[in-house]
Amino acid sequence: MVSLIVSTFAPFPTLSLSVDADTSLDAVVDLLHHRYPALPGNVVLSTHRGLINLDASVSSLQLDGSPLVSLRLTPRVLGGKGGFGSQLRAAGGRMSSNKTSNNDSCRDLSGRRLSSIKEAKKLVEYLEAEPERVKAKAEAARAKLEALERKLGIEPPKKDGSKEAGSSKSGDPPVLAGKKHRFDDTEYLEQSQDLVDGVKNAVASALLKKKKKAKLTHPTPETPKEAPAAPKVTPVEEKPATTVAIGA
Template sequence: MHHTTLLVDTVAPFSTLALQVPSSTPLSSLGSLVVSGFPALPYHALSLASPCGTNLASEAPVSSLTNGQDILTLRLMPSLLGGKGGFGSQLRAAGGRMSSQKASNNDSCRDLNGRRLSTIKEAKKMATYLEGEPERKKAAAEEKRAKLEALEKQLGVSEAGPSQEGESSARAGQKHRFDDTEYLEQSREINDNVKSAVTAGLLKKRKKAKTSPPAEPTSAVVEKANKKDKEEANSQDPQAEEPTVLEKVTEAVLTSSATPGVAAGLSVVAGVAASA
């Protein structure tokens, strides 16, 4: 009897299973042979697959898959729940939605006349705005008239009929004065308080200036301080010598506004007097 060697690739951690079966063995019985080789293998969650995709649940013999060879390779794979599929089409649809939502800005492009699209859009917006200007003015006038009517109703002014047209025109030409007595009283009181405070401050300053002694000029203060310093120096050194004639003349020449020639002459005279 002719036999065929089966090599079954199992899932990890199981190793490859080698079986030798008669070539007339039906394909539907191969599952029981695999379970007998690996009792711990969960065969109910697995399925056998042939290299050519033949249905192994049929009653065809093993020799129908060998093509005259003695070795047949099978693969044991986990059974996965099938579905509709179409994941690629879903991705393409999502990509199309994303690309459609993406804003495209072509304002920098130009038309056949060389004008930018942004300029054309602005011109269209301006034209639309100018077309709607009369309607906006009309709506503003109506809103203003409605506010005026509401104000007249609040003030109790009735609409003027044909007989009251003259009175209403005469009343419209008159000037009306609205005085807030409370506000005027508060304003007057605040002004009086400010004036009183300023007057009191000025009187206080004048009174203080009268009672305090007059301030001496700066030159007098400096002269008095110099005089006091000289007196203290004389009291500390009573035997201090008086300045000589030469020193007096030299100091007078330096402090005077004499010309250089006159100053030289005075210096010579002072020297002669000192030597004498």
């Protein structure tokens, strides 16, 4: 009899069997499945030296006639064509090459931070491009004005400064872009002036009423009347008494 110590995989424990020396390894696998039905069907036996032939007997695995044989039971897994490790290494290389390093907090030999130097360069580039931005903005505004004038039927002036052929010579202002135009609708002007005057009068009357209401609600304290002046007293001069002699 030969004692077999079979190391399995989780969650199964290590198994121990006693078989005859001439028992084939294929029969050992069947015996393990019979005693432990929970084992998966697709398993393989091996030793520390690698895979073994299942048609061989247990006695071929005995070393120096030892009655103890150690085996390892592992499940079979479906494999591909391989090369997965190389793919992982290639992906890791690409990730490391694309990794960005931020050194803005570092300083140069003069002690200035790299982030400050980058900001200064950006500011210089912005100031250098300022005239172009102003010019582009002015051109966009001019194009917008010309488009609006075309919608209103106003012909823009020519670049050579010449006047239009249809401009009148009777003193009317020429129709030029950006110039004031004469408005001859007198009825509209009169109505507009009447409206402005009416609004001014309404506001003035409302302010006057508000002032009167404020005076009635909060009367001003009256000034105390002056006391009547005391009558003047003229002193009377005393006349000397006259003595009348009465005859006896």
